[in-house]
Amino acid sequence: MFVATLVLTALGLLLGWLLGLAARVFAVEENPIVNEVEALLPGTQCGQCGFPGCSAAAEAMVEGNAAVNCCPPGGRALTESLAELLNIDLNSLGDAPVPQLATIDETLCTGCTKCYKACPTDAIVGATRQIHAVISKACTGCSKCKDVCPEDCISLNPEPLTLNTWHWTKPEAA
Amino acid sequence: MFGIAMRGGVHPETKKDLTAERSIIRQLPLPKRLYLPLSQHAGIESRAQVQVGDRVLKGQLVARSGGPLSANLHAPTSGTVVAIEPIIAPHPSGLPAVAIVIESDGEDQWMTLPTLDDPLALSPDELADKVEAAGIVGMGGAIFPAAVKLRQGRRFEIKTLIINGSECEPYLTCDDRLMQERAEAIIDGARMIRHIIEAFEVIIAIEDNKPDATAALKKAAAPFGMIEVRNVPTQYPMGSAKQLIQAVTGKEVPAGGRSNDIGVLVHNVGTVYAIHEALRFGRPLISRIVTVSGGCVQSPHNVEALIGTPVRDIIQACGGLNATPARLLMGGPMMGQIIPSIDSPVIKGCTGVLALTRQEVNEHVPSPCIRCSRCVDACPMGLVPLEMAKHAKVDDFDNAQQYGLRDCILCGSCAYVCPSHIPLVQFFEYAKGELKERRNSEHKQEYTKRLTEQRNERIEREKAAKLAAKKAKKKKPSRQSEAAASEPAATAQEESAES
Numbered sequence: 001m002f003v004a005t006l007v008l009t010a011l012g013l014l015l016g017w018l019l020g021l022a023a024r025v026f027a028v029e030e031n032p033i034v035n036e037v038e039a040l041l042p043g044t045q046c047g048q049c050g051f052p053g054c055s056a057a058a059e060a061m062v063e064g065n066a067a068v069n070c071c072p073p074g075g076r077a078l079t080e081s082l083a084e085l086l087n088i089d090l091n092s093l094g095d096a097p098v099p100q101l102a103t104i105d106e107t108l109c110t111g112c113t114k115c116y117k118a119c120p121t122d123a124i125v126g127a128t129r130q131i132h133a134v135i136s137k138a139c140t141g142c143s144k145c146k147d148v149c150p151e152d153c154i155s156l157n158p159e160p161l162t163l164n165t166w167h168w169t170k171p172e173a174a
Numbered sequence: 175m176f177g178i179a180m181r182g183g184v185h186p187e188t189k190k191d192l193t194a195e196r197s198i199i200r201q202l203p204l205p206k207r208l209y210l211p212l213s214q215h216a217g218i219e220s221r222a223q224v225q226v227g228d229r230v231l232k233g234q235l236v237a238r239s240g241g242p243l244s245a246n247l248h249a250p251t252s253g254t255v256v257a258i259e260p261i262i263a264p265h266p267s268g269l270p271a272v273a274i275v276i277e278s279d280g281e282d283q284w285m286t287l288p289t290l291d292d293p294l295a296l297s298p299d300e301l302a303d304k305v306e307a308a309g310i311v312g313m314g315g316a317i318f319p320a321a322v323k324l325r326q327g328r329r330f331e332i333k334t335l336i337i338n339g340s341e342c343e344p345y346l347t348c349d350d351r352l353m354q355e356r357a358e359a360i361i362d363g364a365r366m367i368r369h370i371i372e373a374f375e376v377i378i379a380i381e382d383n384k385p386d387a388t389a390a391l392k393k394a395a396a397p398f399g400m401i402e403v404r405n406v407p408t409q410y411p412m413g414s415a416k417q418l419i420q421a422v423t424g425k426e427v428p429a430g431g432r433s434n435d436i437g438v439l440v441h442n443v444g445t446v447y448a449i450h451e452a453l454r455f456g457r458p459l460i461s462r463i464v465t466v467s468g469g470c471v472q473s474p475h476n477v478e479a480l481i482g483t484p485v486r487d488i489i490q491a492c493g494g495l496n497a498t499p500a501r502l503l504m505g506g507p508m509m510g511q512i513i514p515s516i517d518s519p520v521i522k523g524c525t526g527v528l529a530l531t532r533q534e535v536n537e538h539v540p541s542p543c544i545r546c547s548r549c550v551d552a553c554p555m556g557l558v559p560l561e562m563a564k565h566a567k568v569d570d571f572d573n574a575q576q577y578g579l580r581d582c583i584l585c586g587s588c589a590y591v592c593p594s595h596i597p598l599v600q601f602f603e604y605a606k607g608e609l610k611e612r613r614n615s616e617h618k619q620e621y622t623k624r625l626t627e628q629r630n631e632r633i634e635r636e637k638a639a640k641l642a643a644k645k646a647k648k649k650k651p652s653r654q655s656e657a658a659a660s661e662p663a664a665t666a667q668e669e670s671a672e673s
Contacts, residue, residue: 042619042622042623043623043626043627044622044623044625044626045626073615073618073619073622074615074619075611075612075615075616075619076608076611076612076615077612077613077615077616077619078615078619090569099615120626120629121622121625121626121629122625122628122629123622123625137618137621138621138622138625140622161267161269162269163213163263163265163267163269163271165611165614166265166267166269166607167603167604167606167607167608167610167611168266168600168603168604168607169604170566170567170569170600170601170604171540171596171597171600171601171604
């Protein structure tokens with residue numbers, strides 16, 4: 001009885017120590033800057049950057065595998081704050097992808113409800129066998145709706161210029 | 175007389191003599207079609223209240239204000255609505271804007287106008303509502319709804335009401351002629367605005383290069399003690415509200431603040447006239463005075479044009495063009511905007527239409543900045559244009575803001591004096607546009623983030639609810655007995671609560 005208790009206690013202590021040791025030796029190093037980057041990202045997990053979600057994109061950006069301007073919904077403002085955080089020269093970046101907006105072709109939509117169930121930002125309104133519509137204010141252009149649409153009636157296009165969004169371009173000279 | 179009236183400023187050749195001595199042409203031939211863009215004011219588009227095929231009478235409401243900074247729109251003549259479609263907007267972008275197109279029937283038949291009581295006997299709030307209903311916006315070009323300004327004026331204690339008749343832009347004489355020909359109406363409108371905002375004093379400020387207008391208004395104001403007509407020095411941009419306030423009262427509107435903050439309210443004479451028309455006669459804003467001038471116009475004049483009249487028609491009324499203009503502008507030469515087409519319509523904020531010759535435009539190839547700082551001396555806001563442009567050029571908008579981009583009124587004084595002919599204003603327009611775009615994208619990002627979080631929460635809740643329902647199904651028999659046991663207790667509690 002006494003021996004058994006002793007053996008089990010010793011075993012427990014030994015295994016516990018081993019576990020502790022393993023936690024130290026094989027510790028997964030978490031870069032605090034990754035968390036900071038992730039906090040800046042939109043967090044809608046849209047995947048337009050080519051990574052499965054915002055945290056994967058954040059990791060890739062910190063490791064230098066992804067450009068800081070790869071996030072279309074974030075736009076220029078995000079690019080600038082990320083470049084400052086990661087100390088990247090803005091001029092070294094190529095052209096950023098243009099933000100996209102989804103539109104539903106009303107002549108083809110059958111009202112199947114698949115797209116609005118897939119939308120991560122609830123940007124599509126509709127009901128069964130009613131034509132669906134996209135609220136452009138909430139659309140991040142992630143194309144998840146397009147992927148599930150059985151009628152192939154959703155298209156993604158850059159946001160059209162209107163009198164409200166147009167502004168003078170930068171003068172070329174001087 | 176005033177000491178230093180304004181910081182900076184410039185003295186461009188006024189060119190007002192082209193039109194200043196000629197009276198306003200009132201009887202323009204009625205245009206066949208009138209084009210009323212739904213966005214002729216600061217806020218969002220107004221909403222059409224008519225359908226294609228509807229017959230409308232002159233003065234009838236055709237589009238209702240779409241939001242707090244939006245404004246009503248009325249039919250300028252009687253006729254039929256033939257389309258509600260995109261037309262080329264009178265805007266430098268050349269982008270389309272949705273407009274109501276009215277084909278006139280030639281009768282110019284008014285709707286029945288209400289018989290009005292003396293407006294000065296009505297309450298200020300009622301009058302502000304009437305100004306709002308009449309669709310009046312800032313006629314000096316700012317197109318900010320007049321009623322909003324009046325209501326703001328009621329919330330603050332306004333000591334001084336300034337009526338802006340300075341008209342500092344070269345070429346333009348629409349306010350000058352209006353003051354000369356309709357002085358009594360302007361004084362009447364000024365009294366009504368004073369009544370609405372309960373201002374202590376009214377000062378009509380006119381640049382000292384308009385002696386006739388000053389004399390006419392002084393004569394009209396004489397019977398009413400509380401209205402003072404005062405001359406201010408001729409200097410661009412005296413017509414800008416902030417500069418005028420400083421010249422008249424000696425007070426400066428704080429950076430990022432409004433004129434309300436220092437107890438002043440400014441209204442343009444054109445707006446005052448429109449308010450008079452609306453409150454005295456019940457006529458909504460359907461026409462305005464437009465200066466048609468420039469070296470390419472055969473016989474420059476001021477015309478009273480219906481809102482929606484194509485620019486081509488009003489130029490025709492002034493003898494047409496004698497040469498192809500090098501530039502077609504809506505507004506003055508300093509702050510006016512290039513319009514893409516001569517078929518664009520006159521809108522509420524259109525002070526003038528200028529068809530300029532190559533010589534008048536006087537375009538130069540820009541050369542590098544030599545840091546002479548003439549722009550700094552010329553800036554009426556006390557900013558540093560050369561530094562703002564330098565930072566805007568490399569997209570460093572934060573620093574551009576540090577040097578005062580936010581306070582820039584885009585008056586063009588800096589570009590006017592620049593010996594290197596740098597398009598400074600375009601740099602600032604670009605930077606302001608980019609900053610706005612950035613703000614919008616930030617807002618959208620926050621909004622979509624919140625939507626995603628809410629969606630995830632909802633999905634979790636639904637899952638939990640489903641699980642609970644499943645559990646409930648399994649335990650159904652026992653649950654029922656439980657419910658049966660608890661029900662009488664609940665009713666008993668209710669009864670006790672009732673008694």
